[in-house]
Amino acid sequence: MVSPLHSNGGAELQDDKVITSFGDLAARPDIRPELLLKLSGKLQTTLELSQLMEIFFNEIQNAVLVDGISYSHTASNLLMSIGRTSVHTASYRLQSHKDYMGDINFHRSTRFREHELANLEGLLTTLVYPVRNALRYHEALAAAFRDPLTGASNRVALDKTLNREIELSKRHGQELSILMLDLDHFKLVNDEFGHSMGDKVLKEAALCMANCIRQTDMCFRYGGEEFLIMLSNAESAGALRIAERIRQSIAALKFDSEKGPLQITASIGCATMSLDDSMETLVQRADKSLYQAKHLGRNRVIADTDDIGQITGKSHVR
Missing domain, CATH: 3.30.70.270 (Reverse transcriptase/Diguanylate cyclase domain)
Structure with missing residues (x-):
């Protein structure tokens, strides 16, 4: 699930991976299927969270221009940022039915439009499960050293x-x-x-x-x-x-x-x-x-x- 924290749009990842709007009047994502397929494939290539966020940041530029992103997961003491922060921010919570997987912020010098927020939410659905796997890997490594x-x-x-x-x-x-x-x-x-x-x-x-x-x-x-x-x-x-x-x-x-x-x-x-x-x-x-x-x-x-x-x-x- 991709839950908006400080943005106007909203999207949900269903079991069959179909994106549905929370409201009938909400903007719908307009993303080429090949872009989502390429992004999903690249996100499967690493379990390192920092590398995962870099891949995501670089690939989404073809759909929505973003100056920077920041990610945090308080329980794991994780905080990272890529690019630069700007005046306008769209914030989302990443969560599956059982797991909270952190908060992600998108930064830009100009305001995000409704269709761009919808695109971000569509792109985020490809990130949820790779982030979950990366967090589990991080937890396993931490346990090995504790x-x-x-x-x-x-x-x-x-x-x-x-x-x-x-x-x-x-x-x-x-x-x-x-x-x-x-x-x-x-x-x-x-x-x-x-x-x-x-x-x-x-x-x-x-x-x-x-x-x-x-x-x-x-x-x-x-x-x-x-x-x-x-x-x-x-x-x-x-x-x-x-x-x-x-x-x-x-x-x-x-x-x-x-x-x-x-x-x-x-x-x-x-x-x-x-x-x-x-x-x-x-x-x-x-x-x-x-x-x-x-x-x-x-x-x-x-x-x-x-x-x-x-x-x-x-x-x-x-």
């Missing part, structure tokens, strides 16, 4: 992402820091409260981390009760502030169980990238700082630049 229990990214995603971000940070002269976090005495949680409680603790702790970091940062489940948090464009002092916020947030969690209340803490090691760092050396320094945090009594934040002999409190933030 830990099913906590929702954090997994080790496969970490290897791809951190290597890339280190290279980009060096190229553009930007700071990059990572945090290695371990939940303290987590084995006792599983042993004394059960694995279902352990799973609940992991999920709530991961949610704390996600709520404490910025949209540009990423949280990865490194293994077991250990997490790695990548902080883009963050110097050591900023990374330590975020680490302390995470530590306090996790320490504030409270869990009720048949065996009584449960509270947990976390130890965090912080390392900031230097120009000669690789992913391995950066992770090793953060891991060493984490080891120091646990050695000094847990429930604290330690940076790789800290003078361990001068640390007496439960956390150290510059």
Whole structure:
């Protein structure tokens, strides 16, 4: 179904793929069948959403002149635009009987006429199912890089992402820091409260981390009760502030169980990238700082630049 949001026309994709107007007086699409056939064929050649939108934008110019298009799917955190935005916009929602597939906007410097809106709606019917397939492909890829229990990214995603971000940070002269976090005495949680409680603790702790970091940062489940948090464009002092916020947030969690209340803490090691760092050396320094945090009594934040002999409190933030 192609539903108009801010335009005057309307069209519906029936099961037999026949376009019908919502109103008898509404303009009808005037599109050559060979154009629809060609467009439909080209849209079947990719599952990449950005490529799909580029093909659609280029091909529809033969039927309706458009300066640019923008597409969004909030649930998948997808937002893209092609061409340029202009004064006049026609907006539509893409939806099948079961699936919402996002919103698409057409931009032009002159007002869209009724017959042009009808043509856009006719063209959009070729886009609905390719977009649905592309979204499912995107969701499948995202699931492959996500830990099913906590929702954090997994080790496969970490290897791809951190290597890339280190290279980009060096190229553009930007700071990059990572945090290695371990939940303290987590084995006792599983042993004394059960694995279902352990799973609940992991999920709530991961949610704390996600709520404490910025949209540009990423949280990865490194293994077991250990997490790695990548902080883009963050110097050591900023990374330590975020680490302390995470530590306090996790320490504030409270869990009720048949065996009584449960509270947990976390130890965090912080390392900031230097120009000669690789992913391995950066992770090793953060891991060493984490080891120091646990050695000094847990429930604290330690940076790789800290003078361990001068640390007496439960956390150290510059």
